[in-house]
Amino acid sequence: MQDRRQMDLKQNIEDAQYVLVGIGAEFAQRLEPMEQDAFYASLAAQARSDAFEGQIRQYLQFHYLKRHPDKRILDAYEQLTSLLEGKDYFIVSLCTDDLIYETGLDPSRIVTPCGGWRAMQCGRECVTDQEPLVTDENVMRELLSSIDGCDGELDAIDFPVCAECSAPLWFNQISAPEYREEGYLPQWQKYTRWLMGTLNRKLCILELGVGMQFLQIIRFPFEKVAYVNQRAYFYRVHSRLYQLTEELKGKGVSVPQNPVDFLLSMGEERKDDGNH
Numbered sequence: 001m002q003d004r005r006q007m008d009l010k011q012n013i014e015d016a017q018y019v020l021v022g023i024g025a026e027f028a029q030r031l032e033p034m035e036q037d038a039f040y041a042s043l044a045a046q047a048r049s050d051a052f053e054g055q056i057r058q059y060l061q062f063h064y065l066k067r068h069p070d071k072r073i074l075d076a077y078e079q080l081t082s083l084l085e086g087k088d089y090f091i092v093s094l095c096t097d098d099l100i101y102e103t104g105l106d107p108s109r110i111v112t113p114c115g116g117w118r119a120m121q122c123g124r125e126c127v128t129d130q131e132p133l134v135t136d137e138n139v140m141r142e143l144l145s146s147i148d149g150c151d152g153e154l155d156a157i158d159f160p161v162c163a164e165c166s167a168p169l170w171f172n173q174i175s176a177p178e179y180r181e182e183g184y185l186p187q188w189q190k191y192t193r194w195l196m197g198t199l200n201r202k203l204c205i206l207e208l209g210v211g212m213q214f215l216q217i218i219r220f221p222f223e224k225v226a227y228v229n230q231r232a233y234f235y236r237v238h239s240r241l242y243q244l245t246e247e248l249k250g251k252g253v254s255v256p257q258n259p260v261d262f263l264l265s266m267g268e269e270r271k272d273d274g275n276h
């Protein structure tokens, strides 16, 4: 049976001139399974009280996410990709797993202000002529293969280091010391310009599993945009925090469901359609 909310969403996106998407923690790949995995647990134990424990923990997460990406989440992104096909959209995501960049979604229409795994940085304020961010894919690849071949020995892993101070690099994420915002600011500027262009245009807002984390990045501004724009329509999908504010009653729909499940169930509908 076709869920009415899903049909409405498809129709609403189809009719909209612009689609604004916010993605939050319920869409992120969980790292608990990694902690249960003997390979990673042993390396993490060896890193305990190491001077570079924070960096090493990031390296292990990076390796885990690249080697074991969550298939369900990737499939949900593909479903989102087909929903947004041909539309003028922008996506703001709080996720740092970077799975979104491994899908058919257009990276020039995505901003991830909490960072991810596409750049590294020093954790100190190095005075340097060098670029503050290391984006060389070879550095990432070498780190991955070094962990692949470490045979469970932390000492066998080659850490990527800062060219200036030789300290192991951090990934460019909000959890890193001295987080370098250069990693996302160019896209953020593009996003704010795009958002200005949606004023009083038919705008569909789709918030997927955002919750109460970093309220100033998605939740509050999206509510404001929906309130100010007379032609906006708001879909808030979250397993627990799906309520819309009083001001938005009549301008939106609450979907009390996990956003990955929600999108995957739309994909199943599509497959069913194909069979008839």
Ligand SMILES: [Zn+2]
Pocket (backbone or CB within 6 Å): 122, 123, 124, 126, 162, 163, 164, 165, 166, 167
């Ligand atoms: Zn440095």
